[in-house]
Amino acid sequence: MEPDLFTAAAEDRQAKEPSASPLAVRMRPRTLDEVVGQAHLLRPGSPLRRLVGEGGGGPAGAASVLLWGPPGTGKTTLAYVVSQATDKRFVELSAITAGVKEVRAVIDGARRSSGAYGKDTVLFLDEIHRFSKAQQDSLLPAVENRWVTLIAATTENPYFSVISPLLSRSLLLTLEPLTDDDVRGLLRRAVTEERGLKGEVTLPEDAEEHLLRIAGGDARRALTALEAGAGAALAKGATAISLATMEEAVDRAAVKYDRDGDQHYDVASALIKSIRGSDVDAALHYLARMIEAGEDPRFIARRLMISASEDIGMADPTALPTAVAAAQAVALIGFPEAALTLSHATIALALAPKSNAATKAIGAALEDVRAGRTGPIPPHLRDSHYQGAQKLGHGRGYQYPHDLPGGIAAQQYAPDDIHGKRYYEPTRYGAEARYAEVVERVRARLRGERGEN
Structure with a gap:
């Protein structure tokens, strides 16, 4: 039997016993107008509506469609709605389990169906990014000859995970994460509608909020x-x-956390202060609360990057690269796997030696600038690469450090108003202890004092 998403037997049972199907299946939209969220894809005249023949001008010309978005945003649903709206045969394959053999079998079946019955086929290929280049190549003849309307779904950036020939022949549609209001509306419909729970139960606000968090x-x-x-x-x-009851049913505790209120900022503040205080266990606790409450992982990653400079700085120069790498990884993989990356970075930052010297240094420098303590740039540091600069004395007397022993020239760099002012006062913690010794030697050389290189 072909791997059809809705086999005849399943459809017959659903017709006789609708409640036998999972609620998520029963609530699946039947038309584009019932789709939750994705307003940017559902405007009148949009490519998606033209794909199903709405809005005049016939269906969109693309032979295939790539749906790119996070899990649960409606990629499978959109594929099914398109097949229903166009009265086409719908076949689903998953790139996790299917190979070239299965793809060719579907294509052969599509050609037979079209020739014998005049019924075209929509092939929905889930997780296309898991297909190798050779497997994706096997789809090209069917796409080019329009033997199937390919609708492929991916959670990864298709510009990296889908071959160029297939990408260039496809209409790329980006799905956005559903908002809480989108999911809330769907839950309320599911509770009341006949094909849902038929109003047999109600969903109080606190249970609804818990559902939104865990979703x-x-x-x-x-x-x-x-x-x-x-x-x-x-x-x-x-x-x-x-x-x-909801907690018991889903086996997760409701976390007291309001992403738009005080708890949002209180928990984020507690996370950073625990890292600053080097309490790794407390930091992980607050990280877990943020994750469980559905906090945006990018927000957490941004806070970690700030902490790496604000609270650690030169005491461990690897802290910022670690936090930046975590932020990049989070953007690429998303939850739930991103929790591992955030844990990695949180532990590294909490256990790193601490210094706020970089924070205090820029703060003091900004204070002087804002107070007007600037002064003209010394003439020998000014740009001397344009015509007339020499007549103005720009660059005259500048010493090129690379030509001097030790690579340091005893010359003035700061404006007169702040000459001799020390902004950076390194601590004696971690790697910064070494930099403290370095900066003292350098400052002495800049003053013209002889010493060790």
Whole structure:
């Protein structure tokens, strides 16, 4: 049997026993108008609407579509809606389990279906980024000859994970993470609609907020958790899904955390202060609270990068590269795996030696600049590369450090107003202890004092 998403047997059972299907399947949109979120893709006249023949001008001309977005944002749903709206045969493959043999079998079946019955095929290929270059190459003849309408889904950047010939022949649609309001609206429909829970239970606000937190913008996860909570409530003879019941059903505790209120800033502040205080266990606790509450991992990564410079600085010069690498990794992989990267960076920063010398240095320098303590740049440091600069004395007397022993010239660099002012006062912690010795030697050489190189 071909790997069709909705086989005839399954469709027959769903028609007779709708409740036999998972809630996420029952609530799957039947038209583009029922799709939650993705307003930028659903405007009148958009490529997606033209793909299903809406808005005049016929369907969009692309032979394939690439849907790029996080899990649970509706990639499979959009593929199914397109197939339903165009009355095409719908076949689903997953790149995790399928290979070239399965792809060719679907293509052969599509050609037979088109020739014998005049029914075209939509091939939905999930996680196309897992296909090798050779496997993706096997799709090209079918796409070029329009034997199938390919709709491929990926959670990874297609410019890196999809071959150029396939990418150039595809309409790329980027799906955005669902907002809390998007998921909230879907949950409320699922509770009341006939194809959902039919109003047999209610969802109080605190339980709804917990669902939103654990869903993290994933509609499928939200509906699956709602179904589990509803089943648990009904089994107890209750008509409302209490927070306790929902926690029990999904086996996760509700974290007291408001992403838009004081708790958001309090927990973030506690995380940074725990890192500053070198309490790695407390830092991990607050990190876990932020993750469990559905905090944006990019926000956490930004706070870690700031902490690396603000609280560690030159005491461990590797702290900032570690935090930056974590931020880049988070942007590439997202949750849930990003939790590992954030843990890695948090531990490294919490256990690093601490120094706020870099923070105090720029603070003092900014204070002088804002107070007007600037003064003219010494003439020998000014740009001397333009016509007339020599007549103005620019660059005259400048000593090139690379030509001197030790690479340091005893000349004035700062304006007169702040000459001799010391902004950077290194600590004696970690690697900065070595830099403290270096900066004293350098300052002595700049003053013309002889000493060790």
